Amino acid sequence: MPRFALRCRACHTVSAAPDAYACAECLGPLEVSYDHTLTGEALRDAIRSGPTSLWRYAPLLPVATVPDDPVGWTPLVRADRLGRELGLDELWLKNDTVTPSFSFKDRVVAVAAQRAKELGYDTIACASTGNLAGAVAAAAARLGLRAVVFVPATTEPAKLAAVTTYGARLVLVDGTYDEVNRLVGQIAEERRWAFVNFTLRPYYVEGSKTLLFETAEQLGWRLPDALVIPIASGAMFVNNAKAAGELVATGLVADRPLAFFGAQPAGCAPVADAFASGAPRYVPVKRPQTIAHALAIGSPADGNLVLEIARRSGGAVEAASDDEIRASIALVARTAGIFVEPAGGTTVAALVRLAERGLLPRGGTVVAYLTGNGFKTPDVVPLDTDAVVRIPARLDAFEDALPEPPPTVAGRELAEVR
Amino acid sequence: MARLRIPTVLRPLAGGAAVVDVPAGSLGSLREAIRGGYPALAERVYGSDGRVREFVSVFVDGEDARDLGDDRPIGEGSEVVLLPAISGGA
Ligand SMILES: [Zn+2]
Numbered sequence: 035m036p037r038f039a040l041r042c043r044a045c046h047t048v049s050a051a052p053d054a055y056a057c058a059e060c061l062g063p064l065e066v067s068y069d070h071t072l073t074g075e076a077l078r079d080a081i082r083s084g085p086t087s088l089w090r091y092a093p094l095l096p097v098a099t100v101p102d103d104p105v106g107w108t109p110l111v112r113a114d115r116l117g118r119e120l121g122l123d124e125l126w127l128k129n130d131t132v133t134p135s136f137s138f139k140d141r142v143v144a145v146a147a148q149r150a151k152e153l154g155y156d157t158i159a160c161a162s163t164g165n166l167a168g169a170v171a172a173a174a175a176r177l178g179l180r181a182v183v184f185v186p187a188t189t190e191p192a193k194l195a196a197v198t199t200y201g202a203r204l205v206l207v208d209g210t211y212d213e214v215n216r217l218v219g220q221i222a223e224e225r226r227w228a229f230v231n232f233t234l235r236p237y238y239v240e241g242s243k244t245l246l247f248e249t250a251e252q253l254g255w256r257l258p259d260a261l262v263i264p265i266a267s268g269a270m271f272v273n274n275a276k277a278a279g280e281l282v283a284t285g286l287v288a289d290r291p292l293a294f295f296g297a298q299p300a301g302c303a304p305v306a307d308a309f310a311s312g313a314p315r316y317v318p319v320k321r322p323q324t325i326a327h328a329l330a331i332g333s334p335a336d337g338n339l340v341l342e343i344a345r346r347s348g349g350a351v352e353a354a355s356d357d358e359i360r361a362s363i364a365l366v367a368r369t370a371g372i373f374v375e376p377a378g379g380t381t382v383a384a385l386v387r388l389a390e391r392g393l394l395p396r397g398g399t400v401v402a403y404l405t406g407n408g409f410k411t412p413d414v415v416p417l418d419t420d421a422v423v424r425i426p427a428r429l430d431a432f433e434d435a436l437p438e439p440p441p442t443v444a445g446r447e448l449a450e451v452r
Numbered sequence: 453m454a455r456l457r458i459p460t461v462l463r464p465l466a467g468g469a470a471v472v473d474v475p476a477g478s479l480g481s482l483r484e485a486i487r488g489g490y491p492a493l494a495e496r497v498y499g500s501d502g503r504v505r506e507f508v509s510v511f512v513d514g515e516d517a518r519d520l521g522d523d524r525p526i527g528e529g530s531e532v533v534l535l536p537a538i539s540g541g542a
Contacts, residue, residue, distance in 0.1 A: 044506075044507065056459070056461050056507070056536030057461075057507070058461050060505070060507055061459075061461065061462075061496065061505070061507040061536045061537065062506075062507045063536075213514070216511060216514070216533075216535070219535045219536075220533060220535065223457075223459050223460050223470070223535075224470070318516075333516075
């Protein structure tokens with residue numbers, strides 16, 4: 035009996051095809067369900083003896099074999115100074131800015147690409163807002179596959195240069211992400227390419243479970259009290275809830291209430307808006323307007339399930355303006371030394387708002403996912419000219435510019451860095 | 453006459469065809485044409501109330517037709533695309 039199968043989330047029919055993403059009966063989303071033979075201490079031992087990558091959780095992932103492809107096992111950083119600013123006693127940041135292509139997408143693509151190889155595909159492909167394109171291109175290069183990626187023509191150039199450098203074919207589409215998505219949905223019906231977020235979507239989304247697997251292990255095999263997660267399609271949110279269920283079901287952690295909080299940019303916040311209004315379903319956003327391009331999905335595939343999970347778990351979905359996002363990029367850089375892209379800024383901005391509103395457990399364990407690196411979006415935060423002096427290459431010029439005791443501006447900066 | 457594109461998973465219900473021509477001048481007549489020509493396909497796409505089912509998306513020349521009324525015209529040579537609603541997302 036196979037260890038895992040694809041099962042319809044809606045009608046629970048098991049899929050006959052291993053590379054389908056929609057149920058043949060009702061077109062509902064297929065998801066991976068497992069027959070966990072390894073549990074408890076035996077599973078913990080297997081994980082401990084595995085590689086220091088997301089592949090240590092292979093018994094909980096939908097792959098037949100474990101590739102030599104080190105992705106994941108990123109730092110979980112205790113953020114006491116940021117926590118103090120927000121009035122949170124135990125705040126942790128999952129730093130997924132330091133992965134092979136500098137976003138969490140490396141996790142989902144690692145799983146999908148391995149599955150693509152196992153199913154005999156030679157080309158992996160995707161529709162992307164930018165980060166996924168880089169992750170697919172990088173994974174193809176690591177694993178010896180071909181890559182074709184589709185992105186909106188407005189995607190940040192910094193994200194695209196990497197894509198072609200990795201050797202991928204890049205298709206720029208004139209349209210929003212949702213329009214790219216629909217086009218690629220049609221192409222995926224016609225080409226035998228492994229479109230990681232279509233053809234292999236059930237496997238792909240499983241990769242984001244590893245964020246919580248790692249977090250739980252790094253916390254000493256326990257669940258946090260609250261998770262703050264950015265929402266684009268909502269797949270990370272939904273699959274982290276699935277991960278929590280699997281961690282409990284396999285006896286890796288004790289069951290405890292875990293509140294799921296979501297973050298969206300105000301310029302594309304269909305799920306946050308529905309959460310605020312109490313609506314059971316979101317209304318699609320036709321023209322997203324935000325600096326957080328990675329989160330600019332107006333019709334999030336898992337948006338309605340996000341709403342349900344946020345409500346059921348005692349969480350919330352919060353929206354933050356572009357100004358708050360920029361300020362939060364600076365805040366987390368200054369207090370934790372992590373430079374995030376606007377998606378990460380959105381998460382921190384939501385964290386700030388949720389803390390201010392008293393919705394996060396002040397004394398509890400709060401974890402926020404920082405999912406992409408700020409060096410990918412250098413134009414978002416301008417150089418802070420107040421922090422800059424320019425001097426001739428002479429010692430006296432330096433002494434004039436930064437005399438001791440330091441002037442107020444430099445003094446503030448130096449004191450806070452210590 | 454509109455061109456109807458059918459996703460892989462539903463093609464067995466249309467004799468294996470990826471694209472079929474259906475006589476339709478509006479969303480309402482499209483539904484009736486599919487019901488007449490491909491009843492098994494219609495069953496998967498439309499509920500008994502005539503609305504597009506939850507996990508199906510219908511696009512008419514690129515526009516999501518879920519909440520457009522039966523009277524929405526479909527031009528001669530229009531392309532109607534059926535897709536699983538849960539598709540993609542980054
Ligand atoms: Zn089903």
